[in-house]
Amino acid sequence: MKTTHSNSRRNFMKFVGVSSLVAVTPGMAADTTTPHVVVVGGGFSGATCAKYLKMWAGSSVKVTIIEANQTYSSPILSNLVLNGQKTTPPSFTYGDLSSKYGINMIYSTVNSVDKATQTLALANGSSVKYDKLVLASGIDFIQVNEYEFTKVPHAWKAGEQVNLLKTQIDLMGTDSVFTMTIPPKPYRCPPGPYERACVVADYLRNVKKLTNCTINVLDANSDIIVEADTFHEKFKGYNINYIPNATVTAVNDSTKTLTYTVPGDNEPISLPSTVLNVIPKQKAAPIVFTAGVNDGNWAPVNPLSYESTVASGIYIIGDSQGTGQPKAGHIGNSEAKVCADAILRTLNGVALYTSPKTNSACYSPTSRTEASWLTAVYEYDSTKKDMVIVGGKLTAGPSTASDYTKMFLWSENLFSDTFA
Template sequence: MQRRVFLQALGATGLGLTAFRSALALPTSLPAGATGRVLVVGGGMGGTTVAKFLRLWGGAGIDVTLVEPNATYVSNIFSNMVLTGERTLTQLGFNYSTLSSKYGVKVVRASVNAIDPVGRTATLSNGVRLPYDRLVLSPGIDFEPLPLAGTIENKAKIVHAWKAGAQTTALKAQIESMTKADTFIMTVPPKPYRCPPGPYERACVVADYLKRVKGGGKVIILDANPALQAEPLNFGRAFSVTHKDIITYVPNAVITGIDADSMTVTTNSAGTFKGKVINAIPTHKAGALITESGLGLANAPGPNGVPGKFAGVDVLTYESTAVPFVHVLGDASATTQPKAGHIANAEAKVCAAAIIQLLSGGAVNSTPMTNSSCFTPITKTTASWLSVVFRYDPVTRTMMPTGNGVTESLDATSENYEDMLKWFTNLMADTFR
């Protein structure tokens, strides 16, 4: 029953579990013979997908260069399972060899340090200046500083592990050092943050690990938000039934201080908490290229009147509303869609199709659709899911959820867990292969 609901949700956009390749935003009438230079910055979920589909759909006339400092992209998706030993970071590594060999994307290993929107060039960390007709930025996120006190050595132990890599390994070691008498504290930042279900997923897999491997323990979630930000039914059940002896969920817990010497977290009104491990996820902002370029790219208003830290874009093309010929995708952009890898992949296809049209003087699709699906391990063998399909609304000029909005599974099951493995394989193949 649940599986059928999920497949129906995906089927609404032609997206099957095994048929990602020709999925969302598939242009049926893209012009042949588009020409131009597109520079893509950031080889993550958004940047790699847009580079691939510009060549796949646009043909050899579009010269595509991808600039990314790392030889291997380490997927954040599934990185919570590295913490509990069910995956390794190596297993989550994806390289750019297919992008070059199969699609003819030029991959440059460097960072972009500066953009000249008038001369339409980008300057790389190696000093090279590359020209563009269209620039696509998908640099992901950066973090605001935490209110952290303590010795330098102790402060270094407070990690977020919200960008898979060295911090993931460090947090794994900290969790392994716990006993059943210990407490794991996790702080959830105010929205918007990447992967809305991600913190609650992490709490579940850590709780499951502590129960299975250590015979017990405590997980305290200090959420700066007033309520669960995703899958309220699934996580509500997971916290109150599946992991009820381990997880305590505290909403409205805005962090005012973290003392790394005494390992205590102080909140505005929810009290003070002490733990053996503190996994503090800081408030998010767009990658430095957006917030520090001096070009006004971070022009979208933030929640509650707070100045924004993400890029305003036209969701028909993902072109910046501040700087022409510059497009911003994925977590760095401010849209009504979640900050997630699946949606970054879908946004990238809308953007690729639009750029092909813009380079050839054609008409951009005025009714794009995107889809976000997310599977969440609740235990070592069960998972839940959510899915939402977005359609462009010409009145608000935003992507609006279709139908009943977000659909979530009715239960965490082993069948969902198997589907989760297939979903991940297909999403990553659609992005990197």
């Protein structure tokens, strides 16, 4: 994360040749001509992009974040609410971004994008014009049928959903059944569902002492997609019933019954449960579709800039973007810096940096005291025109108490680099 920041900044500063952009951006200093970059979404990718645009360009660029909520609730570490290690997920407000960097905050939902007039229509009735638009709006869900998330929580966006799932888990008694499902990849945070299965199982077996309860994990994928050795071993230890290749075909929120199929079985299987945690299949946030910058479920972008390959002047970062990089907060923070650098270069008529690197890192708690972790470094491959893995720690190894402690150091660093 830091490497990308310093690389990007070094290369950007190299072309402007001084430490402050304000003095070297003719045509960008006067108020009437100052370019306006609007970022939709103040999560890990959007907040970082806005912050680095202002850090690198100062008053030569006007930056606005339009965010639906005044407080951001982090999905990262949110599983620790389920096992009682935290009372709420880490949460952040935008005061620092406004006061330290001069970012303009608007709290509303963007309902539509008029690409011809470069104007956004907001739920609060106002409209906002942009010169460059960054969509950093996260994910949306594809439900297999209509059912209420208040009865069958996904808890894959943090906040109220996580509290709901926690309440349901706490009501479980002897002989009850916890069933969770994992969607087909790509989805937000590849190790996240397996991590959740572990922390919930540890909580049910070792804190609530429900040795007789059943824990089912139905995976749409053919095997655990990341840290397979680590999670398989943990699943065995927790006596988790792991079912790969499971396609969810129906969810009944009144009876808490899940119906699914597995290859080779002609008949769908019904699984009544006490607590049902369906993590649905995922796609880019609704505004990506409204703006018409999707291709299928995600937004195709040029990884040198994160500019849409469908519409110029619109950039998509974080979970909504459609490169092969994982959908995760740490790499969203990294993509945001590449994007901020590319926007400033473009506004200044300077060529894009041709070898951007990004970095992902995921720490997975597997109990109340242990965690495992992975990291990957990506670099642009000009032949493939895509980001490819060039290094990292690609095998997790066993969960340890030491990595559990490091998880909080890593997350604090990411949180402050994004929101402070």
